[in-house]
Amino acid sequence: MxxxxxxxxxxxxxxxxxxxxxxxxxxxxxxxxxxxxxxxxxxxxxxxxxxxxxxxxxxxxxxxxxxxxxxxxxxxxxxxxxxxxxxxxxxxxxxxxxxxxxxxxxxxxxxxxxxxxxxxxxxxxxxxxxxxxxxxxxxxxxxxxxxxxAGTEIARDILGSEGLAAFWEVFNAERRTLLGGGRPSLSPVVRHPAALRGSSGTSR
The missing domain is CATH 3.40.50.1820 (Alpha/Beta hydrolase fold, catalytic domain)
Structure with a gap:
């Protein structure tokens, strides 16, 4: 085929x-x-x-x-x-x-x-x-x-119970922002190489 x-x-x-x-x-x-x-x-x-x-x-x-x-x-x-x-x-x-x-x-x-x-x-x-x-x-x-x-369990293993509760509060705060007509927030996952060079003060 x-x-x-x-x-x-x-x-x-x-x-x-x-x-x-x-x-x-x-x-x-x-x-x-x-x-x-x-x-x-x-x-x-x-x-x-x-x-x-x-x-x-x-x-x-x-x-x-x-x-x-x-x-x-x-x-x-x-x-x-x-x-x-x-x-x-x-x-x-x-x-x-x-x-x-x-x-x-x-x-x-x-x-x-x-x-x-x-x-x-x-x-x-x-x-x-x-x-x-x-x-x-x-x-x-x-x-x-x-x-x-098992995202919740993985997050609990990494962050602990208090850290997980704080993590969920980030989402709850986001929902309140959206409900009030605000724009969603963004979190960087991968940094551009230029940003890395700027933060370190050196070129690679």
């Missing part, structure tokens, strides 16, 4: 968030649209099983397509080419809902078998696929690699 190269480029509508899901001013608006790469194997005699994959993994998508599987590959809202604000926001509930919309989109493609849908996730998405499979009866198989499924 050989993957159709390049994959087809599509976009699926993420629908709307229920206004009661999270009570912030931006929750009731349309959630936006997500570009998706649709991999369809060559030389198939009928609809093929389809794997939903999020956040990168193009190499794995190629391998799956080479072995006769269809793939829908996309980035979560606020990441990569997907729209959504704020950017780079980790929102597991919203991301799980987007994954369900990706399933719906995959089932609308005639090249894919709507009754043979699998989810594939790694680390953070590895937790998502387990949660979605538990509530969505359309999922027939799951691949969850090094899943992030």
């Amino acid at each position: 050989h993957c159709a190269v390049p994959p087809n480029r599509d976009t699926f509508d993420r629908g709307e968030l229920h206004p009661n899901l999270l009570r912030t001013p931006r929750c009731a608006r349309r959630a936006g649209r997500t570009p998706a790469a649709r991999y369809v194997p060559d030389r198939t005699s009928g609809p093929v099983p389809v794997v939903i994959m999020s956040h990168g993994m193009a190499d794995s998508a190629d391998r799956l397509a080479d072995n006769g599987f269809g793939v829908i590959l996309y980035d979560h809202r606020g990441f990569g080419p997907s729209d959504g604000e704020p950017r780079q926001e980790f929102a597991p509930i919203a991301q799980c809902r987007d994954m369900q919309m990706a399933i719906t989109f995959a089932q609308s493609c005639s090249a894919f078998d709507a009754d043979r849908v699998a989810l594939w996730g790694t680390i953070f998405s590895g937790g998502h696929v387990l949660a979605v499979a538990a509530i969505d009866t359309r999922v027939r198989a799951v691949v969850s690699q090094a899943p992030w499924i």
Whole structure:
């Protein structure tokens, strides 16, 4: 089997968030649209099983397509080419809902078998696929690699009980800010090399 190269480029509508899901001013608006790469194997005699994959993994998508599987590959809202604000926001509930919309989109493609849908996730998405499979009866198989499924326990081990309580208060303060119409805050995860040079006073 050989993957159709390049994959087809599509976009699926993420629908709307229920206004009661999270009570912030931006929750009731349309959630936006997500570009998706649709991999369809060559030389198939009928609809093929389809794997939903999020956040990168193009190499794995190629391998799956080479072995006769269809793939829908996309980035979560606020990441990569997907729209959504704020950017780079980790929102597991919203991301799980987007994954369900990706399933719906995959089932609308005639090249894919709507009754043979699998989810594939790694680390953070590895937790998502387990949660979605538990509530969505359309999922027939799951691949969850090094899943992030015990975040609270990991944080407690690192921060201790008092540190974890302070950590949660940061989120509660953020919610109060959003409720008052404020903008979400951002935390740096990776520092630009220029910033590192400036802080140390030396060049590398």
